[in-house]
Amino acid sequence: xxxxxxxxxxxNVFDAAVGRMxxxxxxxxxxxxxxxxxxxxxxxxxxxxxxxxxTGRLPVEVVLRDEEIMFPGTYEYAERVAQxxxxxxxxxxxxxxxxxxxxxxxxxxxxxxxxxxxxxxxxPFPRFGEDIPDLTIDKMTTPERFPPEEGKRLYSVVGLRxxxxxxxxxxxxxxxxxxxxxxxxxxxxxxxxxWGGRRxxxxxxxxxxxxxxxxxxxxxxxxxxxxxxHRAPLDERGRRRTAGRRLFRVAPVVEARHRPAxxxxxxxxxxxxxxxxxxxxxxxxxxHV
Numbered sequence: 001x002x003x004x005x006x007x008x009x010x011x012n013v014f015d016a017a018v019g020r021m022x023x024x025x026x027x028x029x030x031x032x033x034x035x036x037x038x039x040x041x042x043x044x045x046x047x048x049x050x051x052x053x054x055t056g057r058l059p060v061e062v063v064l065r066d067e068e069i070m071f072p073g074t075y076e077y078a079e080r081v082a083q084x085x086x087x088x089x090x091x092x093x094x095x096x097x098x099x100x101x102x103x104x105x106x107x108x109x110x111x112x113x114x115x116x117x118x119x120x121x122x123x124p125f126p127r128f129g130e131d132i133p134d135l136t137i138d139k140m141t142t143p144e145r146f147p148p149e150e151g152k153r154l155y156s157v158v159g160l161r162x163x164x165x166x167x168x169x170x171x172x173x174x175x176x177x178x179x180x181x182x183x184x185x186x187x188x189x190x191x192x193x194x195w196g197g198r199r200x201x202x203x204x205x206x207x208x209x210x211x212x213x214x215x216x217x218x219x220x221x222x223x224x225x226x227x228x229x230h231r232a233p234l235d236e237r238g239r240r241r242t243a244g245r246r247l248f249r250v251a252p253v254v255e256a257r258h259r260p261a262x263x264x265x266x267x268x269x270x271x272x273x274x275x276x277x278x279x280x281x282x283x284x285x286x287x288h289v
Contacts, residue, residue, distance in 0.1 A: 014047075017191040020178055021051035024155055024189065030148040031189075032141045033157040035062045035089075037070070037078040040159030043192055048157060049086055059088040063140050066093045066129060068111045069122045082128050090145070091128035096135040143185040153187050160190045168193075 024031060033048050035041045045062060052058045064078060082089035097108040112121055132139070141156040148154045162169035172193050175181070180188030 013192070013194050013196075016194070017047045018050050020189065020191045021048050021157075022054060025051050025055040025057045027152075028149065029153045029155050030061070030146055031057075031155045031157060032061045032063050032090075032146050034140060034159070035064045035078070035081070036159075037064070037074045037081070038159070040161060040192065042159075043195070044157050044159040045081070045087070047191055053086070059084075059086050061088050061090070061146065063090045063092065063146075065096075065137060065140050066091060066111065066126055067098065075123070075126070079126075079128070089128060091126055091130060092132050092140060093126070093129040094132050094135050094139075138184075141186055153182075154185060155187050155189050157189050157191065160193055161195050162193050163196050 021031070031048060031052075033041065033045050035045060045060065048060045049058075052060050062081065066075075078089075078091075081087055082091060093112060095111050095114065097110050100107055100109045112125055118125065141154070143154055146154055160168055160171075162172050172178075172190070178190045178193050180190070
């Protein structure tokens with residue numbers, strides 16, 4: 001049966017993400033954010049910060065695996081996060097191989113390669129760094145490194161969004177929601193899976209960069225939309241109009257549900273949009289074969 005996207009009225013994706021993490025924090029489970037210093041993991045960090053603050057569970061536990069080479073400013077931002085009093089950072093260095101797309105004769109290079117002189121590394125070894133023997137990325141968050149309390153779970157927060165690829169969307173459908181099944185003692189959670197593109201991430205980016213400009217970072221999560229510096233006039237529906245694009249637009253949460261195929265009054269199945277054109281194309285191809 002086909003699936004459709006059903007909007008839940010009165011709930012926006014930001015509040016829904018915070019609510020997902022509030023539930024886990026309130027249950028007393030251990031939560032660790034997988035952090036890459038990118039926009040998606042940065043958004044997850046801010047969502048978890050709000051939920052942890054409201055439940056008295058600060059600091060937020062964060063784990064990062066250093067890759068030595070990254071866009072300028074990335075690890076500088078990560079170091080600022082590591083020094084944040086509301087964050088407890090675990091900075092891992094696995095010295096893992098990474099594919100070298102520039103040289104087919106030497107297809108890999110190693111992070112902070114111990115075979116090289118440290119002067120040849122792209123950047124110095126991080127002062128927060130902790131060497132680990134595990135080379136695979138799924139060993140960042142483990143029960144041995146982050147043991148949960150007895151009777152509680154260890155959750156790994158991942159900044160996955162279904163708008164990035166069809167495969168990730170299918171993964172959400174297979175999982176049945178934002179929670180993943182247990183794997184090696186770790187449960188996964190994807191709180192921002194239903195976020196869209198720039199408009200939903202702009203809020204988190206503003207928080208990450210420390211830009212206030214009318215944004216109330218310490219406000220309750222239900223009031224995290226843009227707070228204009230002046231009282232904007234009301235439109236014909238009684239809503240306030242704001243100049244320029246809002247940093248976070250209220251958008252409906254989307255759920256996947258099964259529904260029967262649409263049918264017309266005679267009970268015949270209705271073709272999907274484009275079906276007639278596809279049928280005509282197939283017929284045209286058949287005539288020329």
